[in-house]
Amino acid sequence: MRSQAEGPVEAVLVLSTEGTPRQAxxxxxxxxxxxxxxxxxVPTARATVVRPEPFGSPEAAGAxxxxxxxxxxxxxxxxxxxxxxxxxxxxxxxAATADPYLSEVSAERALVTRVGYxxxxxxxxxxxxxALELPRAGARRVKRSMEAPEERFAALLGAREQxxxxxxxxxxxxxxxxxxxxxxxxxxxxxxxxxxxxxxxGGGALVEFRDAVGGAANAALTGEPDARALTAxxxxxxxxxxxxxxxxx
Numbered sequence: 001m002r003s004q005a006e007g008p009v010e011a012v013l014v015l016s017t018e019g020t021p022r023q024a025x026x027x028x029x030x031x032x033x034x035x036x037x038x039x040x041x042v043p044t045a046r047a048t049v050v051r052p053e054p055f056g057s058p059e060a061a062g063a064x065x066x067x068x069x070x071x072x073x074x075x076x077x078x079x080x081x082x083x084x085x086x087x088x089x090x091x092x093x094x095a096a097t098a099d100p101y102l103s104e105v106s107a108e109r110a111l112v113t114r115v116g117y118x119x120x121x122x123x124x125x126x127x128x129x130x131a132l133e134l135p136r137a138g139a140r141r142v143k144r145s146m147e148a149p150e151e152r153f154a155a156l157l158g159a160r161e162q163x164x165x166x167x168x169x170x171x172x173x174x175x176x177x178x179x180x181x182x183x184x185x186x187x188x189x190x191x192x193x194x195x196x197x198x199x200x201x202g203g204g205a206l207v208e209f210r211d212a213v214g215g216a217a218n219a220a221l222t223g224e225p226d227a228r229a230l231t232a233x234x235x236x237x238x239x240x241x242x243x244x245x246x247x248x249x
Contacts, residue, residue, distance in 0.1 A: 001085060011085045012050040014124040019043045044111065047089075048124050049082040058129070061117040065130055068115060078115050079107060079134060087179060104175065152245065164244070166195035170237045177234055182227045183220040189233055190217035196237055206240055209233040 001011045019041065055061040068075045087104040094102040107113060116131020117123070155161040169192035176185035193213050197203030213233045216225035 001088065009052040012052060013085055013089055014048040014050065015089075016046045016048075016124075017043045018046055046126060047082075047086045048126070049085045050120065050123060054120075055117065062130060065115070065117060065132065069132060075115060075132070075134065079113055082115075083107060084179065104179070164196070164199045164241070166192050166199050166237070167241055169195055170234065170241060173234050174238070177227075177231060182216075182225050182230060185234070186213070186216040186220040186225040186230050189213050189230060189237070192237060193233065196240060200240060200244060204240065206236060209236055 001013055002009055055064065068078060083105065090102060090104050094100070113134045114128070114131045115134065116128035118127060118129035118131075122128070152161065156163055169188055173185045173188035173192050176182075176188055190213050193203075193206060193209060197206055197210075200206070209232070212226070212229040216230045216233075219225040
């Protein structure tokens with residue numbers, strides 16, 4: 001993977017599939033009658049992100065991994081860097097196939113995450129010289145919050161509560177911002193801000209961000225927007241939505 005056509009290789013991404021779904025007997029173009037709905041086995045996708053430059057020696061590789069073992073922040077940074085590479089590939093695939101339902105992934109959605117080193121072909125096949133298997137994402141990052149997402153989930157499904165259009169737009173802006181796509185984030189944020197101002201009965205303090213977000217969106221049409229101002233606006237919208245949810249709105 002490269003950022004420019006003639007630029008240096010930034011990472012090597014190896015994708016593989018473990019297992020294949022069972023071929024249903026008699027499956028054709030017409031529906032078939034069944035008496036029992038059995039679970040269908042599904043394949044597992046594995047993505048391996050490899051640095052383009054090898055370590056100078058096994059000792060250097062071991063020292064690198066040893067340093068990560070006692071540094072939770074650095075280990076998390078390695079994981080996020082790998083996810084960034086994978087999500088770049090998924091965005092490219094989404095554009096190439098024009099498939100709007102091909103979504104990006106997060107650590108929370110991974111069955112397992114590992115960081116390690118080994119010989120190229122072996123690592124690509126899931127065999128490390130030495131590796132660390134990270135705890136599940138939920139166990140690593142536990143947020144304390146007064147919000148009750150499961151209760152709200154049930155309320156939304158039961159139509160006892162309605163989601164705001166701005167909520168989805170803010171989530172998209174946040175995803176773009178976290179993925180290092182400030183141009184897309186700025187364009188999403190402009191629409192999200194206007195939606196929330198309308199849906200939250202004037203939007204309160206959100207109105208103050210109109211000029212900054214509008215300027216960022218205009219700048220995004222021809223170049224890079226002000227990421228700091230954009231981040232502040234997205235955080236303000238997220239805070240407004242939290243207050244809205246906690247108030248039972």
